[in-house]
Amino acid sequence: MFKFSVHEYPTGRYQWFIKEKAKDLILGRINAEIREWCRMNMVENINVELKAILQESFSTFHSEMEEGRKELSEFEISLDKRYSFDKCTRDRNFLDDFEDTVLSWPILPIAFPLSFVITAVLSPLLIPLVIKDVIDKLDRHGYNENKQEQMQKWCLEFLKEYNQQSIQKLIEETYLDDFITRVKHLTDYVIPKRIEADEKYIHHIIEDLRNSSLISRQYRPLENRCMFILGMIMLLDMDLEFSGFKHSDEYIGTHNTADTEIGRGAFSDVYSTEILIANKHKKAAVKTFRQPLEGNEESYIQLAEVHNLRRFCHTNIVELYGISYKFDKEGTKYLQIFMELCDYSLDDIIFNDANRSWKPCCMFENLEECQEAFNFFITILLDICRGLLYIHNKGFVHRDLKLSNILIKDGRVKIADMGVAKEVSYILGTLTGTLTTIAPEVYRGKLYGTEADIYSLGIIMWEMWYCEAAYSTMEYNYLNMHEFADCIKEGKRPTFNTSFAPPSELKNMIETCWSPNPSVRPSAENVFVELSSLVRL
Template identity: 30%
Template sequence: MAAVEGGGVEEGVGESSSPPRDAAGPAAPTASGGSGGGAGGGQSICSQVFDRLLAEGNEEAAAPGFLSQLEHHFSRLPTSYQLDVNVDKAADVLVHQKVLAEAKDPERRPAFRVRFVKIDEADPTCDSDASEDGIDDGDDLSVRQDTPYTHIHEIVFSTVDKPKLLSQLSALLSDIGLNIREAHVFSTVDGYSLDVFVVDGWAIEDTDGLHKALEASILRNEGSWSGSSHSSAAERTLPFQVKGGEWEIDKRLLKMGEMIASGSCGDLFHGTYLGENVAVKVLRSEHLNKNIWNEFMQEVYILREVQHTNVVRFIGACTKPPQFFIITEYMSGGSLYDFVHKQHNVLELPTLLKFAVDVCRGMCYLHQRGIIHRDLKSANLLMDKDHVVKVADFGVARFQDQGGNMTAETGTYRWMAPEVINHQPYDNKADVFSFAIVLWELITSKIPYNTMTPLQAAVGVRQGLRPGLPENAHPKLLDLMQRCWETIPSNRPAFPDILSELEDLLAHVQGTSGEANQRQDDSGAKD
């Protein structure tokens, strides 16, 4: 399976999602462990780049005011960008500047540049100097369509930054048959993205043809660059306009307590309603737009249709301005994510299996009712005071049988199925993949791909990456987990089959434990 290396677990922006850079050779920007940032001692990367451009006789660098422009460029981008710059390839920074400038024009988004980097294997007929220098003049490079060698190209994008942009760009590249080897993704302080991809799959060194193919792919998906998220026919036909009913609560009977958590579009509060402890999910009115409103109403629509021991119980909602909120039962045990990762609980096998069985029962129920969760992860699995685990957060859930195939990418990268990342049609087996990652979390008490950023993890999963198999885990549990994260969705088991296996294993483990305790009691009695 593919391996991707990087740093950082935080879900923030401005991270480099860079797998190992040796595939692209010296033409691609590299971290500053070698010729990148270390050459100048205490000198800043910006100054090193400026000096290198002057030494190379670059006319732009010699122009009045260029240094100020260069300093402004670096100030817009995170520190990780400076670490990624290769001073030996200082001209790359000029390309980044130009692409970012072009992205300010809405008619040119996404702005991009293409260049040939190298041929992956040493080709004796190839002009080695041209390959090593990364020259992108297609007319001067011989075309070898029939060689077995892999041609590597670099593509630099810039557009308005927005959620899930990596997946959208990945789908764009996949649309023309390109494979992502590396992705370096940065966000500017003023709301733009700078995304550097190293790819293979374009069989010749020609860059003009690749440029035209990218333009054609962008035109085919023109609507998705307008700022709204791409959605499939299955999602556009959902009944977002839900009329108020018996679930519309009287706000005067709700008492708000302390804030429990805060998200990008809303806040979660502890409260009481008719004497019952409740959780109140409040939508922030200043962030309200059509997409957020649709997700809010979709969650109301699904929650009012479900009732199961292992699904968070819906109490009511307020869908009338000026305040919008959803009320569910209060889960005092918190999330499995906090229980495992923040409270540092290491689960014994019986407890682990019990939690997994709870999740499976909830997911069996949802799938039987045609509901795909689409964001199954430990943070969306909540526990009550008795440690009963329940599936929660249906903001991106959908009914499967709505006509058409679901293709829109949604969820959280570390738990996301490859077909969802790739914008391929998917079904409820995407939830099974996510469950496998949750199972791995419970076994290891680790965050998935904890040495990578979320974007690095997404690129890795596209290439076949899975979390490392934990040592000393029950072999039946490992076998089940690996079947659940199979790349081909149809090869993954369904939740009823998963539940049956887990219940059998739990019964066996509890029986073995009971027999051991009985033997210990008998031994103590004899003493």
């Protein structure tokens, strides 16, 4: 690269002139070599390739945003008919703001500095800007005696400047400074403004005078779409978390023995099986969903249980072993959840004489005669409270606490079916649960919290005492859901109408748990303390 002919060596009367000519000559050769290397390796296509990668990465989110824009714009129109928004809210399209924030701000700092670096490499005018003056003091007499030796010395000094440090400095002074400035603008200005706008938006929604069913119908398509997107994100997260568990031959492997069905739910079938975890055989329950995992809005419902169980680790909550996928002949993917195998559900024990050796407490005349049943009653309820207290302390509400979702293993409680459990801050008043254990505030469509689980616990305590399903009497048999909900909202509760009702302390606690006023209900910890005191009765 630095083989110069005799006539190329710079000459002149002035030292500065020789130095400048030598610098131009050397940089010209370096630039020519770099441009040829870039041409051979098609470096000029980097921008096109990066743009294609970014477009592909963001295309899914962009299309989802477009659908959300459409649905949100319809919602805004209906609100504008009723309310007069302030100028800030009226003049801004928040989804447009958000899209600009997501797509423009993070991408521009990437696209601009990269193109700048490439331009700096290809342009002979920009390279000298990052190269310091490496030509030392010129001895014109020595230079004239051996021009070739001096030029080679200068060439080597220039090449030393083309190293990792100089390139890193260029990136830091262009890309990082600009990137940090943009991120700071995003965090200090754009995001706070969006939060402020969202708070105003939510304030208008809260003050909306429309009935809940109309609002629910309007929100439902958008909510379903959000759940679908959230399901895709959760699936990606779980693919990373349980990547090993998906390979049945490596971590979770079912044996050739036929699996035994142990239950059927609204969305899934549950079988007992034997699995291999860390070279140890272990009995397990496997829940297989009937709907495909991908491509439907129910994927969020399926994945929610796994998502929740991953966050819980407690003696009184069923343990998650891992997940797997089952494929049909067409290659459709179905989610399988491998969990701790239990002996019975509390539903099996309470409502099936064959699974218990004792009579219900209500069939005796005093506590001395029903010690076995009463001890079981207290032991199980204390375990339920332990598990429930753990869930509530995590900031969650179970939302479907009932006998069939309380499993028994070796005489200890395992709370199951965490699929509908949700963090208190994310509860929107959606009707969720089983008719007979749903709290009145849930039927009313109000925002609710852990108190809804305590209401369900009160119903469970009544059912355990009488070994009878709540609201199973004739007066409720022919009611539809709305009529039944009206009864609950009016204060109807199961009655204590047998010869031996629960002791007054227990009866009062049950009635407090299912109080129509959530603020009156005790916490899971308070119920635990009260039940512990009953052990001495």
